[in-house]
Amino acid sequence: MTTRIFIDGEAGTTGLGIRRRIEAVAERYALTLLSIDPARRKDPQARQELMAQADITVLCLPDDAAREAVALGHGTKTRFLDASTAHRVDPDWVYGLPELDSTQPERIRKARFVSNPGCYATGAIALLRPLVQAGIIPMDAHISINAVSGYSGGGKALIEQQEAEGGPPFFLYGLNLQHKHLPEMTHYSGLTRNPLFVPSVGHFPQGMIVSIPLHLVSLPGVPMIEDVTAALQAFYKDAQTIRVVESEPKLAADALAGRDDMELRVSGHSGQALLTARLDNLGKGASGAAMRNILLMSGKE
Known part of the structure; x- marks a missing residue:
């Protein structure tokens, strides 16, 4: 059976990425894209008409x-399927991270409302949730998260700035420590207090590293690096798109x-560990994640 998909906001970076992915597998998975007349892309009636025709409406707004x-x-x-931040901790929406637990893919398949995860949150949750569930990190732990992203995640204005001659090589932002991904990071990691999260942007188009330092000697039971690695490996042993790999001297x-x-990696020595998640901010962090959710929602996976 053909699944009809309307991308509301397909002209943006995430929307274009989703469209390209759908087009690449449309025949294989029987997916049909419904496109709006560009002149009417902000016309509520035209959008509503396409929603009425679509099995899945993807919101890139x-x-x-x-x-x-x-x-x-x-x-x-x-x-x-909403790629915005609007519904990520809404209890009426299913969080679109299939690796959250063994029941999550089926919940996504059955849901009418699915929220696509944030890019930073994807890396942070992937690192923290298994360790909180294993009891290695207490739920009320004081956690610091640092991350660097390619500039493509910042939208048209930032892309133009970075691609102009003299664009800044690196900058921190969100220095009020209230980044919009914090609620989902905290909620789906299983923490009871917000982490201290410092995001940054580098002068490269795509890519991301989320890093979390841990003082193992201050954690209950004083876990070893091997314990942390083993907990991540056990959690993701059947995951399709998340791999726990060996540490490297540089990333x-x-x-x-x-x-x-x-x-995902665990590095460090002498009672200190550094957890890292490396991904494409537009891939697993946005359009790639949406594509998998589309396949789950359409019953094609």
């Missing part, structure tokens, strides 16, 4: 616009650019 789009499609039978943030998988 700012948060407020995404909420408005869901209201617009209320009278239709379309299912929603390039853009090494997985163009790919939809993620690498």
Whole structure:
């Protein structure tokens, strides 16, 4: 059976990435894209008409616009996959990270409302959730998270700035420590207090590293690096797109650019550990994750 998909906001970076992925596998998975007339892409009636035709509507919109789009499609039978931050901790929406636990893929398959995870949150949750569940990291631990992303995640204005001659090589942002990914990081990691999260952008288009330092000697039971690694390996032993790999002396943030998988590592010595997640901010961190959720929602995986 053909699955009809409408991308509301397909002209943006994430929307274009999703569109390319759908086109690449459309015949194999019987997927059909419904496209809006560019002149009517902001016309509520035209959008509603396409939602009424679509089995799945993918929202690649700012948060407020995404909420408005869901209201617009209320009278239709379309299912929603929202790539914005608007619904990620909403209890009526299923979080679109299949690796969250063994039941999550089936929950995504059955849900009408699915929220696509944030790029930073994907790396942080992948590292923290297994260790919180294993009791290695207490739920009330004080956690610090640092991350660097390619500039493509910042939208059109930042892309233009970075691609112009003299674009800044590196900058920190979110220095009020209230980044919009924090709620989902905390909630789905199983923590009871917000981590201290410091994001940054480097002068490269795509790629990301999320890093979390741990003082193992301050954790209950004083776990070894091998214990931390074993907990991650056990959690992801059957995962399709997340791999626990060996530590390396250095990591390039853009090494997985163009790919939809993620690498986790545990490095360190003498009671100190560094957890790292490396992914493509537009792949596993955005469009690639959405593509897998589309396949799950359409019953093709």
